[in-house]
Amino acid sequence: MKTLKRILLVEDNLKDVDLTLAALADHNLANEVVVARDGAEALDYLYARGAFAGRDPGPPAVMLLDIKMPKVNGLEVLRAIKSDPALRTLPVVMLTSSREEPDLAESYSLGANAYVVKPVDFLQFVEAVKQLGVFWAVLNEPPPGTAHR
Amino acid sequence: MALLNPGPVLRPGRRWRAACCLALGLAFGAGPALPAPPSREYQVKAVFLFNFAQFVDWPPAAFPSAGSPLVIGVLGEDPFGAALDDAVRGETVASRPLAVRRFRRPADIAECHILFVSRPASARLGEVLAALDGRAVLTVGEADDFAARGGMIHFVTDKSRTRLRINLDAARNAGLTLSSKLLRPAEIVATARNAP
Amino acid sequence: MKFSLRDVPIRRKLMGALLLTSVTVMLLMRGSFFTYEYLNFRSNTARQLGVMGRMIAANSTAALAFENEPDAREILSALRVEPQVTAAALYTADGRLFTSFAAPDRASPLPASPGETGFRFTGARLAGFQPVLNDQRRLGTLYLEYDTGPVMRTWLRDSVTIALAVMGVVLVVAYLLARALQRQISAPIVDLARTAQAVSERGDYSVRALPAGGGEIRQLTDAFNQMLTQIEALNRELERRVAARTAELEIANKELEAFSYSVSHDLRAPLRHIDGFAGLLVKADGERVSERGRKYLATIASSARQMGTLIDDLLVFSRMGRSEMTFRDVDLRQLVDEEIRTLQAQNPDRRIRWDIGPLPVVPGDRPMLRQVLVNLLANAVKYTGPRDPAEISVGARPDGAGKVVVHVRDNGVGFDMQYADKLFGVFQRLHRAEEFEGTGIGLANVRRIVSRHGGETWAEAAVGAGATFFFSLPLSRPALS
Numbered sequence: 001m002k003t004l005k006r007i008l009l010v011e012d013n014l015k016d017v018d019l020t021l022a023a024l025a026d027h028n029l030a031n032e033v034v035v036a037r038d039g040a041e042a043l044d045y046l047y048a049r050g051a052f053a054g055r056d057p058g059p060p061a062v063m064l065l066d067i068k069m070p071k072v073n074g075l076e077v078l079r080a081i082k083s084d085p086a087l088r089t090l091p092v093v094m095l096t097s098s099r100e101e102p103d104l105a106e107s108y109s110l111g112a113n114a115y116v117v118k119p120v121d122f123l124q125f126v127e128a129v130k131q132l133g134v135f136w137a138v139l140n141e142p143p144p145g146t147a148h149r
Numbered sequence: 150m151a152l153l154n155p156g157p158v159l160r161p162g163r164r165w166r167a168a169c170c171l172a173l174g175l176a177f178g179a180g181p182a183l184p185a186p187p188s189r190e191y192q193v194k195a196v197f198l199f200n201f202a203q204f205v206d207w208p209p210a211a212f213p214s215a216g217s218p219l220v221i222g223v224l225g226e227d228p229f230g231a232a233l234d235d236a237v238r239g240e241t242v243a244s245r246p247l248a249v250r251r252f253r254r255p256a257d258i259a260e261c262h263i264l265f266v267s268r269p270a271s272a273r274l275g276e277v278l279a280a281l282d283g284r285a286v287l288t289v290g291e292a293d294d295f296a297a298r299g300g301m302i303h304f305v306t307d308k309s310r311t312r313l314r315i316n317l318d319a320a321r322n323a324g325l326t327l328s329s330k331l332l333r334p335a336e337i338v339a340t341a342r343n344a345p
Numbered sequence: 346m347k348f349s350l351r352d353v354p355i356r357r358k359l360m361g362a363l364l365l366t367s368v369t370v371m372l373l374m375r376g377s378f379f380t381y382e383y384l385n386f387r388s389n390t391a392r393q394l395g396v397m398g399r400m401i402a403a404n405s406t407a408a409l410a411f412e413n414e415p416d417a418r419e420i421l422s423a424l425r426v427e428p429q430v431t432a433a434a435l436y437t438a439d440g441r442l443f444t445s446f447a448a449p450d451r452a453s454p455l456p457a458s459p460g461e462t463g464f465r466f467t468g469a470r471l472a473g474f475q476p477v478l479n480d481q482r483r484l485g486t487l488y489l490e491y492d493t494g495p496v497m498r499t500w501l502r503d504s505v506t507i508a509l510a511v512m513g514v515v516l517v518v519a520y521l522l523a524r525a526l527q528r529q530i531s532a533p534i535v536d537l538a539r540t541a542q543a544v545s546e547r548g549d550y551s552v553r554a555l556p557a558g559g560g561e562i563r564q565l566t567d568a569f570n571q572m573l574t575q576i577e578a579l580n581r582e583l584e585r586r587v588a589a590r591t592a593e594l595e596i597a598n599k600e601l602e603a604f605s606y607s608v609s610h611d612l613r614a615p616l617r618h619i620d621g622f623a624g625l626l627v628k629a630d631g632e633r634v635s636e637r638g639r640k641y642l643a644t645i646a647s648s649a650r651q652m653g654t655l656i657d658d659l660l661v662f663s664r665m666g667r668s669e670m671t672f673r674d675v676d677l678r679q680l681v682d683e684e685i686r687t688l689q690a691q692n693p694d695r696r697i698r699w700d701i702g703p704l705p706v707v708p709g710d711r712p713m714l715r716q717v718l719v720n721l722l723a724n725a726v727k728y729t730g731p732r733d734p735a736e737i738s739v740g741a742r743p744d745g746a747g748k749v750v751v752h753v754r755d756n757g758v759g760f761d762m763q764y765a766d767k768l769f770g771v772f773q774r775l776h777r778a779e780e781f782e783g784t785g786i787g788l789a790n791v792r793r794i795v796s797r798h799g800g801e802t803w804a805e806a807a808v809g810a811g812a813t814f815f816f817s818l819p820l821s822r823p824a825l826s
Contacts (some may be wrong), residue, residue, distance in 0.1 A: 015618040015622070019622070068610050086735055096618070100602075118613075120654075243480065270616055328407070330479075333408070333416065334416040
């Protein structure tokens, strides 16, 4: 089995976290998932500060980023990452309920690598999350200089 | 008058003869003797004498009164027969009736305004004119040189037509005014020097 | 094209009226003058001939009295100097022809005897008798014949020449006068018309017509200018109101956007959770739940999914009403062909006979028009489900009023026309959900899109006998969308 890379899941809704983790676990992809409950936490993790000071070094292989969150929302997180040269190369997949065009357009213009709408249908949701995990955490080669584990 | 009007000069036709016969019949039908009818020439001349009355103006003194007649006199032998009487019958000129008188000798000449001097009487023209001297009488004659010898109107027969030769001076001297219209178809002559 | 006096510019109309009046007046005057002159000429000629006759008669008295025919002939021959005297004759008192002369070209014989006194016209020939009197005594009669023809012809020719010359001069003068006068009248009107045209063409209500002249035209100009002022004021008020209303609408739109964002995001999440956890429950403890319990769980999950679909459809419908349209030429035939391929792929077991007629290229928003055809064609496929083979035809024809009418006809189950009104409403369905799936929002979308393109939608059908859906689209881009 290939080495699993770390996935950063940024999601404020616990039920969604559960579902996502369940979906990943269903495909044995759940081991290396770090969950941040809002944008601030996500940034703390990325900068290894606050609660995440002294975490395993290195950026995750991919960040699954919800848009609608308290405190710092997904688009703000995205803007912060993409404007920081150190973090700019981090792949970001928007995982959101929003089908709204402005969200889509802004995400891409800020540099999102993908945009996935969470399907209502659980089976489809599981399938989507699995594909995401497989693609980003297994198949995709991260940019050079990013640590594994 | 219509009946006695001169017939056509160029074309004496049946109509004229009929009129002539009728006139004669009316004039002499009741008479015991039928004198020879006047020639065509004298019928014309009779009408001419009457016509002179229309183209000549007499001085007022020539008439005794306003209603007195205009007298046509014939001196000597009368060549007109009844033609002259017929021509004037019933006519008036300037509202004067017309009358015809016949004089045998110049001495007989009484009141008269037109005097026809017959050919024979013209032999003693000088005596006639002398008798009329100072009187407003239009003298008319047919003897040769009548006008040149002091007469006023001379009937000249030319190719069977009657033409007028007028001695204007004589008429003027007598106090008569001749219409220019009368002069128009006439030949004007003057009294010869050797005239009596 | 039929000529109409109304199409003639006012300048020319005035010009024409003035000239026509001048010419008519001139012709009438000329005509009356002509008639007067003609009658005058005749009576003058008759009078002159009378004078001439009296003179000749007076001169002829002695000639008649003394029967001097050469003299009479000479008198008459004096008339030869007057070439219009074609014949003359003297008759004696008793009516005989005394003497005469006649122009060489005169054919008819002279009267044999005198007639009534006086001169009369017979055509152009003036002839008559004049008694020859001396002291009221009739000596005869004079006959004179006078041909007015040559004089008349000369007079006529001269009159016409003069009339034409005068008319020409008058026309030129009238033309110059009319041109000067009509300018006085028409210039303000033409200026007014030009201003009105400028206003209507450029929509510039700030221009004003130059006040010129007086009377009604001045009133017209003033009224026009006043109207412009009023329109300007109304326009400003209208613009102000539109701006205010637009601002309100923008606020409302923003609120609506926020609302649908919430719907999109917040409403879907619980549904996802219901479905998700129901699924997880079945997966984790499915064996411990009774058969009936599993059935309930499945119903919970499918209800949640259905609600998700409804929300998605509502969002699409809302977007169709709000999103901006990008107009470009859209080939309807191409859209139909693409959609048919998709439908065939989605329904590999269905036998469908497609009959696609010529379809136009219309100006429109391509994704939206695609949505229209997707909905109509998918409906046709869906409601012909019980037919084998299904027959679906698409065609178009111009409506003669600048639009094209496209129809999609099927031989499906059709519907009752008394419900046709409900067809295009949101979530209106004419069939039970078990019969045909769907949320009932497709036709509402169709109507909204077509309406935003400036067209109309309607349908004809009978139960069991298929349905035909129509929509019309403008062939040129609508000015306001």
